[in-house]
Amino acid sequence: MKKAAVFFGEGFEEVEALTQVDLLRRAGIDVLMVSITDDEFVKGTHGVAVKCDMAFDKNKLKDADAIILPGGMPGTSNLAACVELKELIAEFNNAGKLIAAICAAPSVFGEMGILKGKKACSYPGFEKYLSGAEIEYNSVSHDGNIITSRGVGTAIDFASEIITYLLDKKTASDVLESIVYKK
Numbered sequence: 001m002k003k004a005a006v007f008f009g010e011g012f013e014e015v016e017a018l019t020q021v022d023l024l025r026r027a028g029i030d031v032l033m034v035s036i037t038d039d040e041f042v043k044g045t046h047g048v049a050v051k052c053d054m055a056f057d058k059n060k061l062k063d064a065d066a067i068i069l070p071g072g073m074p075g076t077s078n079l080a081a082c083v084e085l086k087e088l089i090a091e092f093n094n095a096g097k098l099i100a101a102i103c104a105a106p107s108v109f110g111e112m113g114i115l116k117g118k119k120a121c122s123y124p125g126f127e128k129y130l131s132g133a134e135i136e137y138n139s140v141s142h143d144g145n146i147i148t149s150r151g152v153g154t155a156i157d158f159a160s161e162i163i164t165y166l167l168d169k170k171t172a173s174d175v176l177e178s179i180v181y182k183k
Helices: 014-026 075-080 083-094 106-112 152-166 169-178
Strands: 003-008 030-035 041-043 049-051 066-069 098-102 140-143 146-149
Touching: 003 014, 014 030, 014 049, 014 152, 014 169, 066 083, 066 152, 075 106, 083 098, 083 106, 098 106, 098 152, 106 146, 140 152, 146 152, 152 169
Parallel strands: 003 030, 003 066, 066 098, 098 146
Antiparallel strands: 041 049, 140 146
């Protein structure tokens, strides 16, 4: 079974985070909701508190197949300030494992230099933080082991691309059909 870790920092964008958790679980992917704080409850940018499955523990996450970063503010800034998370992202990227980010969160990859020469997209206005990237304005950009997306309105497309990458296109299509989503 494939395993993905979605990271929650205070001020995360609720729709972007929980859409990934929900749709990936529907696809049969083991999704861990990981708090980067010491508290299992993390509050989103719109005041929705979510109980995560675990606090950050790098050793328990090394066997995951994907890292997913939701956007939101100050959630993205909090993710970017988490040194242990950035170390894990670098390890995953160096191993060719999937790293994915939506909205403002691709800026974390940009700050790390991971997007140099890669296609990427982000929330409008955050393109300047995608250092070295070939900027796209699609709902989702996919280049090698990196998937990025633009925001709340693209969260379902983002999840579909992650499911396709981790499993296959048919499973992604079946999940979208089950929620009555039409592109």
